[in-house]
Amino acid sequence: MGTDAWRNWRAALENPLSNPEKHEEALYSDARFIGSKLQLGPYTVLPTMARDVPMPMALIMRCERHTSLMPELVDYRTNELLPADDSGYHGGTVSDEIAALVSLALGVRCRAGGITRVWGLRSDDPAGEPVEFDRQYLSRPGPPGTEILPAMNREVRFEDATETLATFPILQKKAAARLARAARLYSNALWWANEDPNFAWLQLVGAVEAIAAGQKSVSRPPVDVLADFHPNVWEALGDASTGTKEKVAKALAQQVGATRKFVDFVESHAPEAPQPRPEYRVDWSTMRQHMTVVYRHRSRALHDGKPFPHPMLDTPTNGPDGLPSETPVGMSAAAKGGSWMAQDMPMLLHTFEYIVRGSILNWWTRTARKNMTP
Structure with a gap:
């Protein structure tokens, strides 16, 4: 329509x-x-x-x-x-x-x-x-x-x-x-x-999913996808037989598929890192790992009612250079009944907003360009 x-x-x-x-x-x-x-x-x-x-x-x-x-x-x-x-x-x-x-x-x-x-x-x-x-x-x-x-x-x-x-x-x-x-x-x-910054996180993830759901993923063996997106499950399987690993991978295929489409889309369309960079910055070379963590928090927020880690909901801290930090500051943090390690809180909301907007705009530009090609 x-x-x-x-x-x-x-x-x-x-x-x-x-x-x-x-x-x-x-x-x-x-x-x-x-x-x-x-x-x-x-x-x-x-x-x-x-x-x-x-x-x-x-x-x-x-x-x-x-x-x-x-x-x-x-x-x-x-x-x-x-x-x-x-x-x-x-x-x-x-x-x-x-x-x-x-x-x-x-x-x-x-x-x-x-x-x-x-x-x-x-x-x-x-x-x-x-x-x-x-x-x-x-x-x-x-x-x-x-x-x-x-x-x-x-x-x-x-x-x-x-x-x-x-x-x-x-x-x-x-x-x-x-x-x-x-x-x-x-x-x-x-x-x-x-x-409500937690709501904002969910809406931004949803914005990516609205487009990523229509994209095709590169075909990969289910066990490789499981190892990539559920490393804890993969490690727990340990010495299990190849058949068992394949059964687990297929059972989790739909859940992994949604995560994969989200991560693949951002990895393929993410903008260049903002300039200038602050002292506390996101490692742009490990975007895939960051997006996997973000999507895991999104799933827990929707299905378990557990909000994003509180440090990811906070206002950015300005460093000595006057630039707002891209990540929560510190190796760990605790607030409001929870504690998290640095790897559990890869970026702040304003950083994710920059990534989401840049990714969607890049997709928009590339898609329009294809439609304009004779």
Whole structure:
């Protein structure tokens, strides 16, 4: 089916209406946007010049509708119900989708907050009419003064995201739907990071999974995969026969498969290490091991209700160079009834956010480039 924003954008390119329905919607962000506007096909994103507010209405998005967005339920030729189709579903509106893509492309918080102006509702006024449809006056989540993601509140330029965002309608509908779901999860993580960093970790892992689930893994013998992703199980098997090891590997194949897709995706698409590097830094050469640990924490959080280790939920420490640490500081740590060794807490949330965003953007760019190749 394709997502609503993708279908509308494609319609605007292929069969634009001469007088489309229009509305404007508020977008909230704590970033400062540089540029006159961001033109994305039928969507125009305009800065409001908002300042000195923790979470202002920083942007207005003007949307033109060039196609019906109501899914068809009946085949009118046969009067039969059509099969269910949620392939383009991500749980949000067109504005939610575009706000999430802007969030991902620029690496900032951005959230839709409801319609503020419509055209053609009661009159033909070319300036439209101000309205309050589903308006939400959004505030900044989390304790005042707390920032777990130190790169969020900064100036960003529209031009840095225009080229990437412009390729969204070029993607095939399945890829576009996966990207939209990933962007929604990513933007949720950023929005709630200061209020609930454990939730942010889960959303960021989910953002990777939204795309990685559709990727094919390189074929490997099940026992090799078991040894790679469950070293403790492999060690426990010890001198067991080859047949026993193969049975255990096959029994754990589905669980290992999800971990493997996540790890393989990040390893294949991870961005270069950020520059400059702080004193306490992640070893970028062992990304596979780091991602395996992260996914293990994700599984325990979802299935056992055990949050990510507390040091991975904390704000980064600035080193002597003034740069925020990429990892928790120290060989071990204890807090709130738990203790962990350094290998159990490979990175902080802001480091993982950088890796997730860079990986998804690299995948987006490479996928769009393939679609543009004759």
